[in-house]
Amino acid sequence: MITKDKQNTLIWLGLAISAIVPFLFPNHITLLTYIWVMIILALTWDMLGGQTGYTSFGNILFLGVGMYVCAVVQRDMFSSGLGRFERVSEVVVNLNVSEYFISLAVGTLSGAIVAVVLAVILGSGILGMRGHYFAICTLGLGHAAAEIASGIDYIGAGSGMVTPLYPSELLIGKEEFYYYAFLLVAVATFFLFRKIYQSQFGLALNAIRDNENKAESMGIHTTQYKIAGWSISAFFLAIAGAGIGNVIGFIDPVEIAFSGPTFGVWMIVMAILGGKGTIWGPVLGAVILYSAKETFWTYLLGWDKVALGLLILIVVVYFPKGILGYFKDRKQLSNSILSQKGEE
Amino acid sequence: MITYLKILIDSPEFLAQLIINGLLVGAIFALIAYGLALIWGVMDIINFAQGEMVIFGGYITYTLFYQFGIHPILTIPIVAVLLFVFGLFIYKTVIYRLLGEKDIFITILATFGLAILMQQLMQAIFGPDVVTANPELGMQVLFDGALIISNIQLVSFIIAVFVAIVLFVVMKYSRLGQTIRATAQNPRAARILGINIDKVYANTFAINAALCGIGGSLVVMIWTIHPFIGLVYTFRSFFIVILAGLGNFMGIIFTGMGISAFENVTGFIIGAEFQAAVIFCMLVIILITRSIRARKKRQYIH
Amino acid sequence: MELLNVKSVDKSYGGVVANHDVSLTVPKGKIVGIIGPNGSGKTTLFNSIVGHHPIDSGEIHFNGKEISSLTIPKIARLGMLRTFQQTHIYDKMTCVQNMQISSDIDANWKRIFNPFSKEVDEMADELLAFVGLYKKRFLLAGDLSFGQQKLLEFAMALMKKPTILLLDEPTAGVNPTLINGLIDRLRQVNEEKGITLLVIEHNMRVIMNLAEHIYCLANGTMLADGKPDEIQNDQRVIDAYLGN
Numbered sequence: 004m005i006t007k008d009k010q011n012t013l014i015w016l017g018l019a020i021s022a023i024v025p026f027l028f029p030n031h032i033t034l035l036t037y038i039w040v041m042i043i044l045a046l047t048w049d050m051l052g053g054q055t056g057y058t059s060f061g062n063i064l065f066l067g068v069g070m071y072v073c074a075v076v077q078r079d080m081f082s083s084g085l086g087r088f089e090r091v092s093e094v095v096v097n098l099n100v101s102e103y104f105i106s107l108a109v110g111t112l113s114g115a116i117v118a119v120v121l122a123v124i125l126g127s128g129i130l131g132m133r134g135h136y137f138a139i140c141t142l143g144l145g146h147a148a149a150e151i152a153s154g155i156d157y158i159g160a161g162s163g164m165v166t167p168l169y170p171s172e173l174l175i176g177k178e179e180f181y182y183y184a185f186l187l188v189a190v191a192t193f194f195l196f197r198k199i200y201q202s203q204f205g206l207a208l209n210a211i212r213d214n215e216n217k218a219e220s221m222g223i224h225t226t227q228y229k230i231a232g233w234s235i236s237a238f239f240l241a242i243a244g245a246g247i248g249n250v251i252g253f254i255d256p257v258e259i260a261f262s263g264p265t266f267g268v269w270m271i272v273m274a275i276l277g278g279k280g281t282i283w284g285p286v287l288g289a290v291i292l293y294s295a296k297e298t299f300w301t302y303l304l305g306w307d308k309v310a311l312g313l314l315i316l317i318v319v320v321y322f323p324k325g326i327l328g329y330f331k332d333r334k335q336l337s338n339s340i341l342s343q344k345g346e347e
Numbered sequence: 348m349i350t351y352l353k354i355l356i357d358s359p360e361f362l363a364q365l366i367i368n369g370l371l372v373g374a375i376f377a378l379i380a381y382g383l384a385l386i387w388g389v390m391d392i393i394n395f396a397q398g399e400m401v402i403f404g405g406y407i408t409y410t411l412f413y414q415f416g417i418h419p420i421l422t423i424p425i426v427a428v429l430l431f432v433f434g435l436f437i438y439k440t441v442i443y444r445l446l447g448e449k450d451i452f453i454t455i456l457a458t459f460g461l462a463i464l465m466q467q468l469m470q471a472i473f474g475p476d477v478v479t480a481n482p483e484l485g486m487q488v489l490f491d492g493a494l495i496i497s498n499i500q501l502v503s504f505i506i507a508v509f510v511a512i513v514l515f516v517v518m519k520y521s522r523l524g525q526t527i528r529a530t531a532q533n534p535r536a537a538r539i540l541g542i543n544i545d546k547v548y549a550n551t552f553a554i555n556a557a558l559c560g561i562g563g564s565l566v567v568m569i570w571t572i573h574p575f576i577g578l579v580y581t582f583r584s585f586f587i588v589i590l591a592g593l594g595n596f597m598g599i600i601f602t603g604m605g606i607s608a609f610e611n612v613t614g615f616i617i618g619a620e621f622q623a624a625v626i627f628c629m630l631v632i633i634l635i636t637r638s639i640r641a642r643k644k645r646q647y648i649h
Numbered sequence: 650m651e652l653l654n655v656k657s658v659d660k661s662y663g664g665v666v667a668n669h670d671v672s673l674t675v676p677k678g679k680i681v682g683i684i685g686p687n688g689s690g691k692t693t694l695f696n697s698i699v700g701h702h703p704i705d706s707g708e709i710h711f712n713g714k715e716i717s718s719l720t721i722p723k724i725a726r727l728g729m730l731r732t733f734q735q736t737h738i739y740d741k742m743t744c745v746q747n748m749q750i751s752s753d754i755d756a757n758w759k760r761i762f763n764p765f766s767k768e769v770d771e772m773a774d775e776l777l778a779f780v781g782l783y784k785k786r787f788l789l790a791g792d793l794s795f796g797q798q799k800l801l802e803f804a805m806a807l808m809k810k811p812t813i814l815l816l817d818e819p820t821a822g823v824n825p826t827l828i829n830g831l832i833d834r835l836r837q838v839n840e841e842k843g844i845t846l847l848v849i850e851h852n853m854r855v856i857m858n859l860a861e862h863i864y865c866l867a868n869g870t871m872l873a874d875g876k877p878d879e880i881q882n883d884q885r886v887i888d889a890y891l892g893n
Contacts, residue, residue, distance in 0.1 A: 058452045060459065128635040135393055136589070136634060138455050142395065143582045143627035150624045202762045203754045206742075210750045213739040220699070220737070221751055221809060222725035268463060271456070309471055312464025319456040320444055335789060 018190065025182050032178040034297055036250065039185035041293045043192050043243045044270035045277065045285030047236035052271065053279025054200065055232055056212030057134045061144025062240055063267035065118040067260030069241025070248035071152065072117050073110030074164045077249075080106045100170045111245040118241035119234045126230035133215070145261045152256035163255030166248050181250050188246070192239050197282045199235070208232055212280070264308060268315065269293075276318050278327025287326060351616045364494055365615055369608030371500045372569060374507035377603025379562040379580060380587035381514070381596065382555035388593045389531040389551045392442060393455055396462035397584050398577030400556055403465060404430050404563025405480075405572045406473055412480045419480045419568050420502065426560040434556025437461070438549045446548065462577065469574040477571035503565040510561055511600060514554075518596075527551055579623050586630045651710075652677040652813055652845050653698070653729075658707035658717075660690075660697050667693040669869045671707075675813065680839050680846040682860030684853070684880075686890055689866040691849045692734070695815055699731045700724045712812065728812030734821060736798040740791025744782055744801055747790050748773035751808035776804045780834065796823040800831075807838060813845040814838075820852050828852070832859055857881060865889065 025032050044066070051057045081102045098106060129140040153161045169177035199205050207228050210218040218225050248254045259265065269292070277288025303310055318325075324332065355362045379401055386392045407429060408422040417425075441461060445454045484498035518524035530537040530547045538544050566572060566580075587606055591598035606629075613625050653675040660668040667690045675681045683691050697704045700721040709717040716724055739747050752769045754761065777783045780800040785793065790801055799819065806814055819835070820828050832855055838844045850856035856863065857877040864874040867889040873880060880886055 056450075056452065058455060125631075128631055128638075131638045132634060135451050135455060138452070139393075139582075139585045139589075140627075140631060140634065142578065142585075143623055143630070146578055146582075147624040147627035150621050154618070154620060199762060202764055203749075204761045206746060206750050206765075207754060209742060209746075210739055213741050214737060217737045217739065218750075219722045220725055220731065221805070222722050222755070223750075224722070224755055264463075264467075275456070306471060308467040309464065312460060312462075312467050315460030316441065316457060316464055319453060319460050320441065323450075323453050323456075 018186075021186055022183075025179055032182050033250070036178070036182045036185050038290055038293050039182075039189040040243055040247060041269065041273060041289035042189045042286050043185070043239055044266060045273040045289040046189075046192055046196055046282075047239050047243075048270040049274040049279055049285045050196065050199075050208070050232050050236050051229070053274055053281070053284070054205065054212065055208040055229060056215075057130070057229060058138045058271075059141045059233070060138060060267070060271070061141030062236060062270065063145040063261050063263060064148050065122065065237040065240035066244035066247070066266060067145075067148055067152070067256070068118045068121060069111070069114035069244030070254050070260045071158055071164070071244075072114035072241070073107070073245030074166050074248050074254055075158060076110030076113050077103075077106040077167050078164065080109060096167045098167050098170070100173065103167060103170050106167070107245075107249065111242055114241040114245045115238045118237040122234040122237035123230055126233050127226075130229040130233065131226050145263055145267055149256045149261035152260065159255075161256065163253055163259070165253045166251075169249075177250075181246060185243075185246055188239070188242055193282070193286065200282055204228065204231070209280075264311070268311065269296075272311075272315050272318055274325075275323065276325050278325030278329070278331070281325075281327045281331065284325055284327040348616060348618075355612070355616065360494065362612065365611045366608045367494065367496065368500060369611035370604045371496070371504040373604030373607030374504050374511070374600070375562050375565045376580075376583055376587060376607050377600045378507050378510060378558055380584040380591075380603050381511070381599050382558035382562075383584045384588045384591075384593050384599060385558075386552055386555045387588065389527055390442075390446060390548050391451075391454075392445060392552070393451065393458065394555070395455055395458040395581060396465060396577075397555075397559060398580030398582070399462045399465040399469075400430065400433075400559035400577075401563040401566060401580045402469065402572050402574065402577045403433070404560030405567030406469060406478070406563075407560070408564040408567050409473075409478050409480045409572075412482075419482045419564065420506075423506065423561055423564045426564045427557045430560030430563075431553045431557040433560075434553030435549055437556070438552040442548075442552055443545075462581070466574050466577060473574065475574060477573045478567070479571040480567045482568060497569075499568050503569060506561075506565065510558070514558075515596065523550060579626070582623065582630070583626055586626060586633075589630070590633060650677045651675070652712060653847065654708075654710040655694075655698065656708040656710075658694070658697055658709065659705040660693055660702070661705060662693075666869050668697065668704075671866070671869075671871050673864050673871065673874070675845060675847050676862075677845055678839070678843055679862065680835070680848065680860050682856040682863040683847065683849045683866060684851070684856060684863060684886075685866035685872070688868075689889075690869040691866055692817060694866070695731060695817055695849065699729060699815060725809075729815065730806045730809060730811040730813075731815040732799075732802050732806060732817060732819065734818050736795065736802045738790045738798055738802055738805070740789065742790060744777060744786045744788060744790055744793070745770075745773055747801060747805055748777060748808050751805040753809065772808065776807050779807075780804045781830070796827060799823060803834075807842070807844075810842075811844060813847065816846065816848045818849055818851060820850065820855050828855060835859060853881075 024035060028035065044062075048059065048062055051059055077098070078096050081098060082096060125144075129137050152158060158164055169180070173180075207218070207223060210223065211225050211228060215225060244260070248260075251259060254260050261267075273288035273292045274285040275288070276292055277286065278284025301307075322329075355365075379397065383394055383397050386394055404426045407426050408419050411417045411422045411425065412419050441457060445457055448454055482499060484502065486495055486497045487501065488495055518528065526537070526542050526547050527550070529540075530542060530544055534544055537547070562580075563572075583606070587599060587603045590606070591602035609629075610622070610625060614622060617625060651674045653673075655671065655673045658668055658671045659666075671690070671694055673681070673683075683694070685691050696702055697717075698709055700716070700719055700723070704717050707717070708715060711724070711727060711729055714727065716727070719727075739750065742750070749765045749769055752765070752772070754765075760766070774783065774786070777786050780803060782793075782797060782800055782804065785797065790798065793801060799822070803816075803819070816835075820831055823831060835846060835848075836859065839846055848856065848860065850859075860877060862874065863877055863880045865872045865880060865883070865886045872889055873883045873885050875883070
């Protein structure tokens with residue numbers, strides 16, 4: 004396979020290309036931005052889903068939480084509405100340059116913190132059991148969150164919220180700004196996760212996946228590792244959510260923030276197709292699947308969501324190890340054969 | 348919210364009303380939950396598409412009612428048969444490949460994919476709007492108006508109980524029921540004794556599908572449905588099964604009815620639009636409580 | 650000093666009495682054996698001790714602490730580890746990784762996001778060599794033979810430096826030519842590392858040579874106990890195996 008040095012060279016090359024791509028394809032910046040978004044979503048899903056073996060259908064919760072918290076901070080931070088809990092928000096807030104970026108930064112960070120707290124609280128409850136109970140619980144998570152959000156006036160109830168207008172006087176346009184912002188976040192997520200997977204923590208997650216009973220019987224605090232993993236995912240998901248809310252310009256609880264079909268299901272398919280349990284798998288899956296989706300989906304006209312369901316089914320049943328998983332198996336098999344040949 | 352709570356405290360007849368309504372329709376949920384428990388216990392398949400199969404049954408009843416003018420109650424046997432066949436089809440194409448899969452998440456993800464597929468298919472075919480097939484049967488007014496029971500709920504209850512009894516008898520005394528139970532206890536022994544495991548599993552899955560279909564027909568008569576409401580039914584079924592335990596037939600019936608009554612009351616206090624949130628919180632609280640108690644006594648939830 | 654003290658433990662499964670009024674003690678640093686015909690409740694007793702299920706009555710003291718209501722992970726962290734008849738290992742990880750993950754990784758939280766330390770890697774190599782798996786250390790654990798997996802499981806337990814190791818039929822399924830090597834290694838860990846051993850065994854030659862004190866279970870109750878030659882000549886034990 005590719006050596007570490009070659010891998011790093013490829014990464015730097017890829018990053019260099021990614022940095023100039025917005026200038027090459029100015030009409031497709033948003034699409035390219037979403038590729039970085041999907042990479043983040045797929046990577047974060049995979050930490051629990053692929054590396055720990057705990058499928059979550061509810062990670063969308065953290066995306067939506069990040070979206071909402073950031074939007075609220077952006078709306079209320081400089082207009083003294085924060086904490087007053089009485090606003091209904093069709094109000095479009097006009098912020099100057101420094102207000103915009105400060106509230107964006109504070110909002111994003113706040114969203115991430117809230118998401119982590121939520122992950123710890125929920126996780127303490129539902130990660131203490133075996134995986135299928137966790138999966139069942141997460142099934143209702145997104146839907147329940149959407150229901151609750153639809154009922155709170157402070158965040159716009161069913162109509163949702165609007166995010167502030169990007170300051171128009173800046174040289175760097177809105178699309179370019181968010182493209183590079185998401186690129187940075189995606190790259191940071193990738194490198195951090197890669198380090199984690201090469202560490203003791205990463206191996207503990209894998210141990211839970213391979214034989215949780217054994218891990219427990221060897222005294223590993225399995226629940227704590229699972230909660231930590233979910234919290235790390237929640238952190239980056241919330242950051243992504245904050246950004247998405249601003250890119251789209253408005254948020255609503257059902258179609259956008261806690262939407263299964265738009266983000267929630269895709270993150271799962273991407274990670275699995277690319278190869279769950281690997282660091283490059285989710286990246287590969289995100290790039291391939293999102294590009295394919297944007298290119299071909301419009302041709303399916305209304306049947307695109309049906310095709311999504313069919314796709315999940317086919318991928319999960321016929322290609323559960325994904326692209327990279329397939330290659331990893333072949334490499335390990337030849338390793339084993341070579342090793343054993345060496346013995347005789 | 349407090350106002351609604353006060354209403355309940357001030358007029359216990361209304362509380363009784365909510366509870367009785369809940370118990371009546373709870374029989375339907377119990378039936379659906381039993382199907383889920385059946386395939387979970389016999390085949391170790393956790394079916395995340397259970398709710399979608401229910402809604403599918405509902406849509407068939409709706410179509411038969413509005414396109415062909417068949418009375419909804421009469422559509423029930425048709426739906427049962429159609430969903431039975433559908434169950435066999437899904438078994439042959441999807442489920443069959445998942446049997447013996449050690450990684451339980453493959454099963455979960457596959458049935459989840461099936462659920463998404465069905466949701467989107469139903470939306471593409473029937474549209475996203477809510478539909479219902481209310482046969483307008485009127486209501487019973489009892490105790491001088493203190494208790495009002497809509498006839499459709501009563502009829503549904505009776506049908507659900509009837510199906511439950513038939514199911515009970517079939518599982519306990521018929522040859523099919525016995526082979527299913529034998530296979531559930533020990534598949535290898537069953538195979539050695541000449542039982543065709545594949546057929547048993549196919550039939551079990553198809554029976555579950557039929558139960559879902561019947562449930563769906565009843566559901567669409569009482570409430571509205573739309574392509575994405577299946578999730579709520581899936582989740583509720585899991586809740587009932589987890590609470591009552593896999594092998595406990597009567598337990599599932601009573602738990603189903605009990606949960607439904609509880610849901611009705613809390614739904615009134617908190618608001619019906621928080622349906623899924625309420626069930627979700629209930630499930631999480633119960634699982635957490637169980638976890639804590641189990642850990643104190645050195646037991647584990649399996 | 651009594652490291653492990655089991656007092657009058659009862660355990661039934663749905664009407665079947667698996668253990669009744671079973672008591673035993675394991676002195677620190679010794680090797681104690683448990684024998685008995687099939688179905689006499691040996692594994693059930695192990696399971697009760699390590700925390701696999703609750704006991705119906707009785708007491709279990711480990712290192713002075715009452716553990717009969719503690720869970721498996723807690724008991725493992727107190728220093729009691731156990732191996733299984735069917736081996737339990739992480740089959741998709743390499744032998745080295747199996748060893749690494751068995752070290753005390755929770756001990757230093759600040760380093761949890763770093764790779765394993767040199768000491769851990771060296772200890773892993775050392776122990777793998779000790780059980781004869783050094784050459785196979787990069788193979789997936791799932792690709793090893795059954796006997797090799799047993800050795801790996803044994804080495805993994807040693808990684809954790811347990812106070813006491815409960816071994817459930819360590820020689821079952823192992824190639825007879827390798828059994829002597831296994832006995833030697835068990836004796837070595839007991840003498841050199843001071844690890845107390847409680848061993849369930851069916852192989853009489855092995856247990857009579859290994860253990861200093863032997864308990865015999867039959868039909869869920871403690872039949873007899875004593876030194877190997879006492880047990881070998883105890884008529885009740887002979888009857889239990891030959892009779893019934």
